[in-house]
Amino acid sequence: MPILDRNSLDLLFDALKRRGFNLVGPTLHDGAIVYDALASTADLPVGWTDEQEGGRYRVKKRADEALFGYAVGPRSWKKFLFQPVQRLWQARREGEGFRIIPEEEKPPKWAFIGVRSCELHAIAIQDKVFISGPAPDSSYPTQRKDLFIIAVNCGQAGGTCFCVSMNTGPKATAGYDLVLTEVLEPARLAIGADRHYFVVEVGTDRGAEVLRDVPHTEATEQENAAAERVVEKTASQMGRTLDTTDIKNLLYRNFEHPRWDEVATRCLTCANCTMVCPTCFCSTVEDVTDLTGEHAERWRKWDSCFTMDFSYIHGGTVRSSVKSRYRQWMTHKLATWIDQFGTSGCVGCGRCITWCPVGIDITEEVRAIRETEK
């Protein structure tokens, strides 16, 4: 397999920029590692890592200069492909009727840098919903169109990760153009100085074509083995586990389990879990008029099954209790999603656990139901 040294990574970024790609990837912002525009590798969280627990996230300095030495942060890639707030069209009054002014959307040519395996699975899930599903989206396919993905095999698991349980990582298996494994070898192991390099796997012809522009060498057996060890170590460090055995029927059988009442005493129905979840796809539509009534706009915003409005139909809200909303969320993620799309709606990224303001843990809730099932 090809290998790139640390400094050649900037050349890879340049090769993408020359092809007109807009680079986005992890960067340190307001005390968290979030996905945003990248100019060079200097914008990456060099030498930083994160600590994650239920309802708690902190960034921390690492002992080394790793570029990808942390797990996933609060923003997922859906922020780019399925925008949080978006105008769908405008309308102007004309005589007795009105004229629709459509939104012009050009493919933005995104290049995502540092996509993790669980996130590749999440993107594949949203592709299914927004591109090949029964109701293709008007915007997502355009945003998705030229997307170039440089994935990264995780070098360490986060405190709330459970991709091994969900069969979605930590090693990227599909859905990328290139995937990197970051290897850091201190001087005492390597001959001579510290070594910092990336073992590359090519996923597509596009990936191979870009890589040709960047000086690289072939990995030795030892280097390939070092990359393998990185992923194996990560797989052994999962912060959480979730037993998925017969999970669909487990949840269907336990629709009236008392645990739903218990979790309802803690759940704030704040919707953070659905906002950070990389697969949640729900949105609402708002029509606005201006004061003159000459101009109207239709906007789309991320929505969540935790709001009262979400299940409002004529006469009232169907899921008015906290219990029914939490149950809808978890049952959709882990059970009804399977009936709907043929896969789990959860990729084990752990975001909903970390970013729940009161640390509610989906793996713990499943465990509680499984262990106390009557």
Added chain:
Amino acid sequence: MGQGRKPKMAVWKFASCDGCQLSLLDCEDELLKIADRVQIAHFLEASRAVVKGPYDLSLVEGSITTPSDAVRIQEVRRASKFLVTIGACATAGGIQALRNFQDVKEFISIVYARPEYIQTLNTSTPIADHVSVDFELQGCPIDKRQLVEVISAFLHGRKPNTLSHSVCVECKLRGNVCVMVAHGTPCLGPVTHAGCGAICPSYDRGCYGCFGPKETPNTSSLSRWWGRLGVGEQDLVRVFRGVNAFAEAFRKESEAHERQNDQDQ
């Protein structure tokens, strides 16, 4: 409303700081458009010229704290087809509702040389406790974009887009990093009504709850978590005794911590 005739709008003030009316004056660009579409018939903060009622739309700021205001709000209601309360005072009693937790007679006797001249009620109460209200716009002060939205919606006979979910949703839509999870800063966002656009968390501060309780607020769960962040019972009483102290969910929560605090003493 009839074609051709501009709807008449009135703005009324009860016990309040005028901040919400200021939000209307602050609308600047939109204010001209509003004046173009509605006849501003009664708005003393802006003009002394007053057109007699009845009014198609009344915006009511402030809470009821005196016997004469308790009568006046009935008159306003009778003169108004559509009555909208604006701000924490009008929707929840405001900061002056702190008196509801104290003995008013006692502090009047301390503050005023001639307490017998003071005519005041023992409580500060929201407008909806006195008359029926057609729509409530929460916030301290209200958000001017939301106010324009409510007026636009009224003019065009549609429902205003003022969602009652948490501030967290707005916070996430903006792409903020959560100050509670990432910094350990206590934040009331998860129990607070959206509308401000998550201003405080956008400036690295916790939400103070100035928009009042959201739909189905789980204040006790949030309080337990704040306890883990190091906030004590006495501080929890104060946290929920801000401008929305008398809104039911916040009132019950502060009272629970007051009882707990008394027990702990």
